[in-house]
Amino acid sequence: QQTQTPLPHPFTPQTCPTPFDDDSPASQAAHLPWTSPPYCLTPRSIGSAQKFCLYTAAAYNLGAGLSVLTTPDAAASLAAAVADTLPAWHARDHLASGGRLSKEQEGRVKYKVVRMEGKGMGVVATRRIDKFETIMVSLPAVVVDNEFLPAEEDEAPAEGGKFWRRVQGVGDWERVERLARSREGVNVVEDVVRTNAFGVRVEGREGKGLYPEIARLNHACDPNAFPRFTRSDLAMRAVATRDILPGEEITISYIPLGMPTPHRLRSLSNWGFNCTCALCTSPPAARDASDTRRHRLVEVYYAMQEPGVSYEELVELTREFVQTVEVERLDTKIGEYYQAFMRIYYNAGDAESALKYARLGLKYSEAFADPEGGFCSGLRADLKFLEAQMVGGK
Numbered sequence: 397q398q399t400q401t402p403l404p405h406p407f408t409p410q411t412c413p414t415p416f417d418d419d420s421p422a423s424q425a426a427h428l429p430w431t432s433p434p435y436c437l438t439p440r441s442i443g444s445a446q447k448f449c450l451y452t453a454a455a456y457n458l459g460a461g462l463s464v465l466t467t468p469d470a471a472a473s474l475a476a477a478v479a480d481t482l483p484a485w486h487a488r489d490h491l492a493s494g495g496r497l498s499k500e501q502e503g504r505v506k507y508k509v510v511r512m513e514g515k516g517m518g519v520v521a522t523r524r525i526d527k528f529e530t531i532m533v534s535l536p537a538v539v540v541d542n543e544f545l546p547a548e549e550d551e552a553p554a555e556g557g558k559f560w561r562r563v564q565g566v567g568d569w570e571r572v573e574r575l576a577r578s579r580e581g582v583n584v585v586e587d588v589v590r591t592n593a594f595g596v597r598v599e600g601r602e603g604k605g606l607y608p609e610i611a612r613l614n615h616a617c618d619p620n621a622f623p624r625f626t627r628s629d630l631a632m633r634a635v636a637t638r639d640i641l642p643g644e645e646i647t648i649s650y651i652p653l654g655m656p657t658p659h660r661l662r663s664l665s666n667w668g669f670n671c672t673c674a675l676c677t678s679p680p681a682a683r684d685a686s687d688t689r690r691h692r693l694v695e696v697y698y699a700m701q702e703p704g705v706s707y708e709e710l711v712e713l714t715r716e717f718v719q720t721v722e723v724e725r726l727d728t729k730i731g732e733y734y735q736a737f738m739r740i741y742y743n744a745g746d747a748e749s750a751l752k753y754a755r756l757g758l759k760y761s762e763a764f765a766d767p768e769g770g771f772c773s774g775l776r777a778d779l780k781f782l783e784a785q786m787v788g789g790k
């Protein structure tokens with residue numbers, strides 16, 4: 397039986413909203429979709445000239461709430477996504493919703509959150525999940541601009557506490573408070589965000605998004621899921637990168653995929669835990685073999701682009717590359733590689749193979765990247781161009 401979806405929010409802005417901050421004229425209508433006037437400051441402690449404001453939407457995600465700590469311009473660009481109620485409607489079939497699940501909805505949830513030996517809590521599949529399937533949809537509870545909350549080793553503004561205290565009062569804060577923490581000496585909100593947030597990119601600004609449901613996924617260097625951010629609804633989806641069996645832990649990689657062991661361990665050291673994933677704890681010979689394949693991937697990639705490479709060599713290198721990606725299970729990255737192959741084969745005069753790689757690239761990129769993002773749009777344009785060329789018989 398088809399479920400009726402609600403109409404878009406009546407206040408969804410139809411035009412680009414004007415940025416506003418604490419100096420703008422105070423009128424409730426001007427604040428929509430935010431539910432209270434912004435709280436702003438210019439953090440002098442990090443020598444910034446930029447004004448940052450805390451924008452809150454208490455009703456967002458069925459009352460779970462959203463706090464956005466960013467510049468007035470970036471907040472204005474987020475208004476339409478925050479005002480749109482449809483993502484919350486779709487997300488409610490997952491534990492992501494702030495509200496209670498009906499019996500029928502519970503049957504559709506594909507995972508449960510359980511205690512995992514040596515890792516705190518974790519997420520386990522409750523039924524079979526196919527490759528490319530969406531496992532969960534999560535909406536953000538907090539989004540923070542990276543200039544305000546920079547990387548681990550860089551200092552956050554001393555004025556942060558004034559913001560963090562306000563964030564604690566928004567929506568269903570309890571679900572956020574229960575998340576893992578890994579630091580001492582910093583504000584609890586800052587700690588929860590730093591321990592659990594994911595990179596998000598909004599209007600050219602890098603930020604961190606706290607997605608309480610996705611935040612329960614533990615790290616593995618050879619994960620079976622991938623977090624996919626979509627700009628239009630601000631949602632983060634965990635997408636299966638291979639078939640998952642009931643009882644299997646669902647994991648994602650906290651660091652870029654494909655790194656050899658020493659690089660991985662260095663990257664993971666920022667997270668403050670010893671990785672006990674299958675790849676890190678595999679016998680040294682297996683780890684060395686994997687590292688050798690990962691180094692070889694880089695060599696092959698550059699060899700394919702050498703000016704002197706013959707067409708036959710190119711085909712052989714492509715075959716080796718694709719095979720190694722399969723063995724190392726780096727499928728989520730292959731969309732980008734296929735796009736590169738499209739270019740390489742086009743330049744080598746083989747438009748037919750270029751077209752094949754453009755199609756494959758789009759298939760993987762639409763599954764694991766933002767389908768409305770710049771990479772997929774660019775690839776769709778390339779594909780159209782190549783298809784037109786083939787029809788034109790060029």
Ligand SMILES: C[S@@+](CC[C@H](N)C(=O)[O-])C[C@H]1O[C@@H](n2cnc3c(N)ncnc32)[C@H](O)[C@@H]1O
Pocket residue numbers: 514515516517518575576577578591592611612613614615616667668669670671672673
């Ligand atoms: C984003 S949270 C993941 C969920 C967390 N386990 C919980 O209880 O909410 C990140 C924290 O989980 C733990 N963790 C994640 N992956 C791990 C792994 N592979 N091995 C050990 N601990 C891990 C670490 O304590 C890390 O700081």
